[in-house]
Amino acid sequence: MVLCEYMKRIFSLILLCLFFALPVSAEEIDSYGVVVDVSERGSLYVVENISMNFGSIERHGVIRVIPAKFSRGNTTYELRISDISVSDDNGDLSFSVSHEDGLVLVTIGDPDVVVSGVVQYVLRYKVDGAVVYGESSDDLVWDAVGTQWAFSISDVRAVYRFHNPVSRNRISFDCGVGENGSCTSVAVKDIGGGLVSEVVFTQDSIAGGEGVFNRMSFSKGFLKTPRPVEVYLQRVKDNWYMLFFAVVAVVAVDVWRRRRKVEVDTDADVS
Template sequence: MKKLILLLVFILVPVSVQAEVIRSFVSDITLESDGSFSVSETIVYDFEDEDRHGIFRFIPTTHWQESEELFKERYLEINNLSVSVDGEEAMFVLSEDMGELGVKIGDPDATISGEHTYLIKYTVQGGLIYYDEGGVDLYWNATGNGWEVPIESALVRVYDPEGIALQEHHCYFGPAGSTEECPSVLGKGAY
């Protein structure tokens, strides 16, 4: 009987965690002529009735890229990080682990509930890949893989004001490594 009770408790815990949800995740990416790109993420996070201190955002800092010698690991540098919640500057703590920059956002002495809008801005160095033939690739995991709650809606916009001119665009969604394509539109000045 102990095993059955333990199993039921284990099954019920994730259901309470799933009460929280990301209503929308919008990532605006602007390509820069120095090979970097700036990112502005607007995350509408609904804690519903749960009292929480804030959220964790895990930003990828490594990328496995195909090369002539199987795969090579590219390292990305994250700079100029700023965070606000509901339009007010927010407290955050950084940590690095296993190819990700962890951003713990919130006040450890206060809790919040309901819906809140997080604005996270940063610059990524090393994310654009230039080829000898003249092509440029941008590989970016816009939402990251560290979320334990569902994302109802995600939108990524890539701006190219410097005319770097990405030749093609592809969008994939799902777990890391997914080849499931998502809708994408090529527009003037944005992808």
């Protein structure tokens, strides 16, 4: 009996030592900060500060998957991602860029170097095409955090800064999390006179596969609207099937006109 009790204590002690000796191996993001500068032409200049915690797992780096396509109704909008750079606390990092089904994959790291523990990644890039121009308002659509991360993310903060302060009554905004959730908090930086220079969205945490989605609507005139022909050409480029149907329609009209002309000529000959 005494021996059994002694063995239990030894076993418990071994488990306790193992618990404290082994480091945490689960990967997670400790904090995710995003700053988005919105230019007067609707371009987004994005800076992401990602505190990646690899735990005890050795990795060569991470893959940041940037969504580059969204839909509204039957219309698809392609985002153009450019001017990408990546760094950490020690300077610039090597990376490669690839494209896959409406996604931009930024593979960060050196295949000859492994990392573990906490690594601070800083991504910078430019986004064009995130604004949907309407008749009475222009809508900004952007996912501050995409849904492609496989692990949990804590302390999410997305700050949108405007090229010029905007009247509070000329802007509306929303923040979603996952399928039906909403952000923990939304705040504006009021500089007086009813003018807003920043909108800040925060979220305590999200699970792997969830994202943080931001939508803003500006009254017409705050952003410079491209010429109608530019908007149309870009929309056709993003939705090539529109061009296909346009060509089919033109051909159908031409065939109908030719047939109509033949019928008219035939009637004239008969008379």
